[in-house]
Amino acid sequence: MTTTAFQDYYPDDFSHCYGCGRLNPHGHQIKSVWDEEESVAHFTPEPHHMAVPGFVYGGLIASLIDCHGTGTATAATYRQQGRPMDSNPPLRFVTASLNVDYLAPTPMGVALEIRGTVEEITEKKVVVAARVMAAGKTCARGRVVAVPIPDTMLKIIQETKK
Amino acid sequence: MTTTAFQDYYPDDFSHCYGCGRLNPHGHQIKSVWDEEESVAHFTPEPHHMAVPGFVYGGLIASLIDCHGTGTATAATYRQQGRPMDSNPPLRFVTASLNVDYLAPTPMGVALEIRGTVEEITEKKVVVAARVMAAGKTCARGRVVAVPIPDTMLKIIQETKK
Numbered sequence: 427m428t429t430t431a432f433q434d435y436y437p438d439d440f441s442h443c444y445g446c447g448r449l450n451p452h453g454h455q456i457k458s459v460w461d462e463e464e465s466v467a468h469f470t471p472e473p474h475h476m477a478v479p480g481f482v483y484g485g486l487i488a489s490l491i492d493c494h495g496t497g498t499a500t501a502a503t504y505r506q507q508g509r510p511m512d513s514n515p516p517l518r519f520v521t522a523s524l525n526v527d528y529l530a531p532t533p534m535g536v537a538l539e540i541r542g543t544v545e546e547i548t549e550k551k552v553v554v555a556a557r558v559m560a561a562g563k564t565c566a567r568g569r570v571v572a573v574p575i576p577d578t579m580l581k582i583i584q585e586t587k588k
Numbered sequence: 589m590t591t592t593a594f595q596d597y598y599p600d601d602f603s604h605c606y607g608c609g610r611l612n613p614h615g616h617q618i619k620s621v622w623d624e625e626e627s628v629a630h631f632t633p634e635p636h637h638m639a640v641p642g643f644v645y646g647g648l649i650a651s652l653i654d655c656h657g658t659g660t661a662t663a664a665t666y667r668q669q670g671r672p673m674d675s676n677p678p679l680r681f682v683t684a685s686l687n688v689d690y691l692a693p694t695p696m697g698v699a700l701e702i703r704g705t706v707e708e709i710t711e712k713k714v715v716v717a718a719r720v721m722a723a724g725k726t727c728a729r730g731r732v733v734a735v736p737i738p739d740t741m742l743k744i745i746q747e748t749k750k
Binding site for chain 1: 643738
């Protein structure tokens, strides 16, 4: 298992995400790494991340799958291109579609494990399947269709900096 | 348009949700109301709810669709049963599946409008289609399959209070 998270390789402009940005002090700062052919992230929900007392909020679970999915898509593309994640040009994926099936209520108070596998990888998109586990039990399954960040967004990021 | 939000009728035990709980000071406190046959909610993302500079985080959009969907499912079921939302027994729905298609990047700095329509309503589930608009443009479409909160969760909510 590597020690530097996918998200920690994102350049500063791509590191403000509420889900996974290392520069967003209010966000979840999700960290994903490879574990052989799967990607893995761990996240312990805060007490206020609840749905009803005792159970984790489904929107948080969707967020974990979302950022773990785009992070995995990014890392998988660097790997496919045979170059390290700190090489140029930097890659960043955004979500085209997100799908989550909530299989069982997710208990509060334990670290969640999110595991991803790359189902499809082309120049246009990367499809990542993910599952979320609590204490060894799979509570949710999801799928992220990730696409390279469009030029229109890159242009506005640059304008926002001015 | 009614003035009391669906979520404001939830009993206290169902009002701690990070997405829509009126008793969760750290949460989004989403409020949904009827607008004739559609349900509608408005939410202005905070600056830290970003994906990349200038654009709203997709996980937040998923959360808005999630809570607006379960809220709409709850309100639609009361309406179908011909009783007001403050009558007993209280209803509460949870999400069985959530689907979001991100059609266009969602700009920061404007109020988002989330609109829902009930596609299917049975005793076992309510399906709500939703769209998220920014400045009149539809940025995301989603679908929530909502189911009545299971007895196993109700039991743990009661145990959590002890």
